Amino acid sequence: MSRVGWFDASSGISGDMVLGALIGAGVPSEVIVGAIVAVAPEPIDVAVETVTRNGFAATRCHVEVADSVTERSWASIQELLQDSALDAPVRTLALEIFERLAWAEATVHGTGVEGVHFHEVGALDSIADIVGAAAGFVHLGLDEVVCTPVALGGGSVAIAHGRIGVPAPAVVELLRDAPTYGGPIERELTTPTGAAILASVVTRYGVQPAMTVDDTGVGAGGADPEGHANVLRLSVGTSTPASEAPGSALVIETNVDDLDPRLWPDVIAALLAAGAADAWLTPILMKKGRPAHTLHVLVAADAAAAVRREIFRQTSTIGMRESTFAKHALDRELISVDLDGHRIAVKLARLDGELMNVQPEYEDVAAAARALDRPIKDVLAEANVLARAATS
Ligand SMILES: O=C([S-])c1cc(C(=O)S)c[n+]([C@@H]2O[C@H](COP(=O)(O)O)[C@@H](O)[C@H]2O)c1
Numbered sequence: 001m002s003r004v005g006w007f008d009a010s011s012g013i014s015g016d017m018v019l020g021a022l023i024g025a026g027v028p029s030e031v032i033v034g035a036i037v038a039v040a041p042e043p044i045d046v047a048v049e050t051v052t053r054n055g056f057a058a059t060r061c062h063v064e065v066a067d068s069v070t071e072r073s074w075a076s077i078q079e080l081l082q083d084s085a086l087d088a089p090v091r092t093l094a095l096e097i098f099e100r101l102a103w104a105e106a107t108v109h110g111t112g113v114e115g116v117h118f119h120e121v122g123a124l125d126s127i128a129d130i131v132g133a134a135a136g137f138v139h140l141g142l143d144e145v146v147c148t149p150v151a152l153g154g155g156s157v158a159i160a161h162g163r164i165g166v167p168a169p170a171v172v173e174l175l176r177d178a179p180t181y182g183g184p185i186e187r188e189l190t191t192p193t194g195a196a197i198l199a200s201v202v203t204r205y206g207v208q209p210a211m212t213v214d215d216t217g218v219g220a221g222g223a224d225p226e227g228h229a230n231v232l233r234l235s236v237g238t239s240t241p242a243s244e245a246p247g248s249a250l251v252i253e254t255n256v257d258d259l260d261p262r263l264w265p266d267v268i269a270a271l272l273a274a275g276a277a278d279a280w281l282t283p284i285l286m287k288k289g290r291p292a293h294t295l296h297v298l299v300a301a302d303a304a305a306a307v308r309r310e311i312f313r314q315t316s317t318i319g320m321r322e323s324t325f326a327k328h329a330l331d332r333e334l335i336s337v338d339l340d341g342h343r344i345a346v347k348l349a350r351l352d353g354e355l356m357n358v359q360p361e362y363e364d365v366a367a368a369a370r371a372l373d374r375p376i377k378d379v380l381a382e383a384n385v386l387a388r389a390a391t392s
């Protein structure tokens, strides 16, 4: 079982939002505040409160730093983190996140990374957000972090270099490999600090993975714009193995060279009776030049245990392998037609309501043919005509 976190970044991400989401998802605020205090070169106040954002309860974690005009170089920030009393994994992650931010700033301002200077207030605020986030993620010990495509917002922001369009250039640089989109509102939703944290902790982007959610944290952004919930959600839980996720299908396979071949038809019948959706054999030439068969069994995840047991019970194999597949199936419906007093079931298959296939059940056709003492091919042809007529 692996621990998984899933971010809903459909309202973007900032450092504050990450801290609020982590606390809401179960990270004790002392873990985050303790790490921030351990690195802060001067007094820092961390406020944690429950607020609402467009009617939704959310955790606001805000770092208050005193005003200052001093600048901090990337080298001095590295030194600060290296010399701090942080736990090693927290320091390592914090350095990784800050380094991404430094490189992004260097790239967009056309300086070397050693030339990057963070303005004092922004630097302290970012250090606190990044160190707090690193402590939170280390505390959660997630094996995987998934995130939705990231909303960037729109409009423009005033920064030290004048007014710039959203997304800010450092955000574009940091989320170069991530799926992002402009909007859905005209204000900055994703900041460089939030983007740097995402770029460092996310293992893949996508919808919520199959998981059992233990906790969900809702981190509040600073503003509460009308008609828009300015929050970042983080769900934390245990991932559901793909092989147990509802709707998934497995193909179980095993190579067998020592089963009496006369048994195979009954083995396949037993596997279908145990819940397999299909079972088939392919002839192979195995190791040691032995003619053998691969048994393939298609089975829905929830019936897999019974089918595995039946394979061991019915065959001579002592091991098997399996893979998980996404299945795409048409909607099915059963109707029946009357053929000279015999009921023939007909399977209809539709895609979005449109009829794609009409198939009389062969067993019913064969039984009717025997009862009527007619060739099966003739009864099948007639059943097809009756089935088509019944659906038109
Ligand atoms: O002041 C500078 S150099 C600056 C650069 C950039 C770039 O993208 S480059 C962006 N910003 C803006 O600062 C605030 C705060 O961002 P945090 O990540 O520190 O929360 C935000 O509006 C950025 O767009 C500043």
Ligand code: NI
Binding pocket: 105, 109, 170
């Ligand atoms: Ni900048």
